[in-house]
Amino acid sequence: MSRLGHILLRLLARWETVLIVAIVGVGIWATKSSPYFLTRSNLLDLVTPYVFIGLMAFGLTFVVIAAEIDISVISTLAVSIVCFARIFESGVNVWLAGLAGLGIATALGLGNGLLVGLLNLPSLAITLGTLAAYGGLAFVVLGGSEASSFPTNYTEIGGGYLWNGQLPVALLVLLGFALVLGLLLHATRFGRYVFTIGSNREAARFSGIPVARVRVTVFALSGFMAGVAGVIYVGNFGSARADAGATSLLDVVTAVVLGGVDIFGGAGSMFGVLLALILVAELRNGMQLVNVAGQTQDIVIGVLLLGAILAGNLIRAAQTNRALAGRLYRRRKEVVGHDQVDSSVPKGLET
Amino acid sequence: MQRRRLGIVGIIAGLTVLVALAVTLSAGAGTAKKQAGYKIFFLPKTTTIPVFTQNGIGAKLAAKALGDSVTYNGPTTVSGAAQVPFINTAIQQHFNAIVISTPDPAAVAPALKRAAAKGIKVISYDGDTLPSSRTIFVAPTSNALIGASQVEAIGKQIGYSGQIAILSATPTSPNQNTWIKFMKATLKLPKYKNMKLVTTVYGNDDPTDSAKATAGLIQAYPDLKGIISPTTVGIQAAAQELQQENKCSTIKLTGLGLPNDMRKYVKAGCAGAFALWNESDLGYLATYVAHEVLAGKLTGKIGQSFNAGKLGKKTVVVSDGNKPVVVLGPPLVFTPQNIDKYHF
Numbered sequence: 116m117s118r119l120g121h122i123l124l125r126l127l128a129r130w131e132t133v134l135i136v137a138i139v140g141v142g143i144w145a146t147k148s149s150p151y152f153l154t155r156s157n158l159l160d161l162v163t164p165y166v167f168i169g170l171m172a173f174g175l176t177f178v179v180i181a182a183e184i185d186i187s188v189i190s191t192l193a194v195s196i197v198c199f200a201r202i203f204e205s206g207v208n209v210w211l212a213g214l215a216g217l218g219i220a221t222a223l224g225l226g227n228g229l230l231v232g233l234l235n236l237p238s239l240a241i242t243l244g245t246l247a248a249y250g251g252l253a254f255v256v257l258g259g260s261e262a263s264s265f266p267t268n269y270t271e272i273g274g275g276y277l278w279n280g281q282l283p284v285a286l287l288v289l290l291g292f293a294l295v296l297g298l299l300l301h302a303t304r305f306g307r308y309v310f311t312i313g314s315n316r317e318a319a320r321f322s323g324i325p326v327a328r329v330r331v332t333v334f335a336l337s338g339f340m341a342g343v344a345g346v347i348y349v350g351n352f353g354s355a356r357a358d359a360g361a362t363s364l365l366d367v368v369t370a371v372v373l374g375g376v377d378i379f380g381g382a383g384s385m386f387g388v389l390l391a392l393i394l395v396a397e398l399r400n401g402m403q404l405v406n407v408a409g410q411t412q413d414i415v416i417g418v419l420l421l422g423a424i425l426a427g428n429l430i431r432a433a434q435t436n437r438a439l440a441g442r443l444y445r446r447r448k449e450v451v452g453h454d455q456v457d458s459s460v461p462k463g464l465e466t
Numbered sequence: 467m468q469r470r471r472l473g474i475v476g477i478i479a480g481l482t483v484l485v486a487l488a489v490t491l492s493a494g495a496g497t498a499k500k501q502a503g504y505k506i507f508f509l510p511k512t513t514t515i516p517v518f519t520q521n522g523i524g525a526k527l528a529a530k531a532l533g534d535s536v537t538y539n540g541p542t543t544v545s546g547a548a549q550v551p552f553i554n555t556a557i558q559q560h561f562n563a564i565v566i567s568t569p570d571p572a573a574v575a576p577a578l579k580r581a582a583a584k585g586i587k588v589i590s591y592d593g594d595t596l597p598s599s600r601t602i603f604v605a606p607t608s609n610a611l612i613g614a615s616q617v618e619a620i621g622k623q624i625g626y627s628g629q630i631a632i633l634s635a636t637p638t639s640p641n642q643n644t645w646i647k648f649m650k651a652t653l654k655l656p657k658y659k660n661m662k663l664v665t666t667v668y669g670n671d672d673p674t675d676s677a678k679a680t681a682g683l684i685q686a687y688p689d690l691k692g693i694i695s696p697t698t699v700g701i702q703a704a705a706q707e708l709q710q711e712n713k714c715s716t717i718k719l720t721g722l723g724l725p726n727d728m729r730k731y732v733k734a735g736c737a738g739a740f741a742l743w744n745e746s747d748l749g750y751l752a753t754y755v756a757h758e759v760l761a762g763k764l765t766g767k768i769g770q771s772f773n774a775g776k777l778g779k780k781t782v783v784v785s786d787g788n789k790p791v792v793v794l795g796p797p798l799v800f801t802p803q804n805i806d807k808y809h810f
Binding site for chain 1: 512513514537539540541542543544545546547548550551552554555558559560570571572573574575576596636637638640643
């Protein structure tokens with residue numbers, strides 16, 4: 116096959132391509148099934164209620180690529196918005212209060228990062244602990260009540276619409292963060308460090324990468340993104356409660372895993388996570404437009420996730436030119452060397 | 467060559483899964499029936515709790531009587547944020563009305579206002595949203611009546627003396643908190659002066675969590691005489707836990723429960739009396755209200771009345787400080803004597 120053909124094939128074998136094909140496929144199905152799917156207002160608005168989930172998933176992407184996990188993001192979001200509400204209700208300017216919420220979220224993420232990065236404690240255990248602790252803290256701050264008296268000029272960021280009332284501001288925020296964080300992950304030295312640490316932490320240390328600092332930073336970044344998600348949440352839903360987002364952890368993790376981020380670290384892309392979020396939102400929207408029961412929707416999303424993991428493994432097996440059976444059973448990451456890092460490098464360039 | 471072939475295999479495998487998925491979905495998704503009447507979207511807090519299924523059954527009965535069509539759907543988690551996508555798709559499908567019960571009044575309000583701006587009428591029932599985002603709230607009963615009847619039901623069983631505890635759903639559930647407030651007010655009456663509320667615990671409307679919370683109560687309060695659990699999930703889990711720990715004779719139970727869930731525990735003496743309203747009738751009434759609002763006969767003015775089919779004449783009132791409200795009626799108390807008359 117020609118060189119061009121080879122590059123095309125490599126491009127085709129990328130996970131993002133599969134997601135795009137799936138998005139188009141689901142779109143065709145939804146268009147055929149419902150006359151209401153293919154309208155401008157529906158297409159533009161279908162991601163809006165999931166934007167806060169996507170923003171948390173973007174932060175989590177850095178953590179997972181660094182071969183760690185942060186399941187405390189939903190509690191971080193809750194603490195940041197109840198603090199924001201409390202500070203705002205005490206008479207502080209709404210923008211300053213929002214900024215304070217962001218700062219608090221970043222500090223909570225930093226707390227996770229220091230425990231994991233400096234003390235070398237397992238991130239699953241630490242963030243399981245802070246999931247509960249931060250969740251409790253949110254109730255201490257606001258109790259069981261609900262704050263909903265936010266000024267409209269503020270709620271516009273998460274709940275406003277431009278362009279004939281059809282283009283949601285939240286969507287622009289989501290795309291903006293996808294772009295900025297995508298550049299941070301794929302085009303900076305920090306991003307390369309994250310991938311290297313996720314592939315092989317020991318090797319990263321020996322090659323002079325400030326491992327502890329990078330690991331602390333990814334957790335702080337995850338906290339910060341949970342804070343941004345909180346800003347959007349308050350805008351979109353106009354309310355702050357201690358249990359806000361409490362049921363959305365699975366959706367956040369789904370976006371990351373379906374986005375092709377390797378749960379063992381070292382591989383993944385911001386674009387993939389964005390596409391996965393769009394796919395899930397589109398699929399749920401399509402199913403709701405033909406009134407598929409909520410339970411059935413959950414089953415479909417679950418099967419999609421299983422299929423994604425299976426297909427992702429097959430694709431990686433193909434890319435690394437190893438026997439299928441050997442790759443379906445993943446070995447410990449310490450043993451795996453260069454081949455995981457390579458999926459972070461643009462495929463066409465290395466041949 | 468092997469690499470290319472495997473790459474293609476990978477893609478084909480991925481796509482096969484997706485195509486299979488799409489085909490399954492297409493097969494499962496029925497097309498909505500075309501009907502002449504109003505199109506009403508019925509959105510419960512979640513579709514995973516049986517009471518909401520009952521609301522849906524009642525709603526469909528009313529729709530049949532009125533010549534309307536009801537679509538019943540909702541999220542599997544109890545969350546206002548999870549209801550919003552359903553509201554958005556109901557707007558896209560040009561439903562005439564949305565009938566909603568929500569666990570998070572404010573979170574669904576912006577979406578409901580967008581619906582109202584598109585000319586869709588919004589009726590809330592069971593779990594109210596903000597008054598500014600709906601036309602009329604359909605209440606199962608009055609909060610004061612529930613609070614009073616729950617305290618009386620447990621008092622009667624324990625001889626109006628001893629420690630009692632409350633097993634609730636979540637600390638943020640508005641109707642749970644209102645009922646608890648009225649229970650506390652009722653307990654201040656002289657008749658109940660020897661009863662002491664020792665604690666309120668939360669089972670998150672989850673059977674396992676509720677059972678754990680009950681076990682915790684039994685452990686922590688050896689002198690506990692009674693438990694009030696004003697949630698259908700909580701009371702059932704509590705009854706089961708009391709039965710397992712052989713405590714039915716020492717710790718009495720009341721609350722809000724479904725007759726079908728509670729029948730065997732009532733017969734085993736593990737719940738002397740409990741209350742609820744007829745959930746099917748509640749969905750029926752909410753659908754009638756939606757129909758009357760769409761027909762322009764109800765606007766939410768206090769004192770307006772209408773004919774609610776088999777439920778007879780109903781009036782728009784002020785209830786529990788809310789307005790405008792249509793109330794289904796006083797709570798229905800189930801006892802070993804009458805429980806076999808009810809099957810929901």
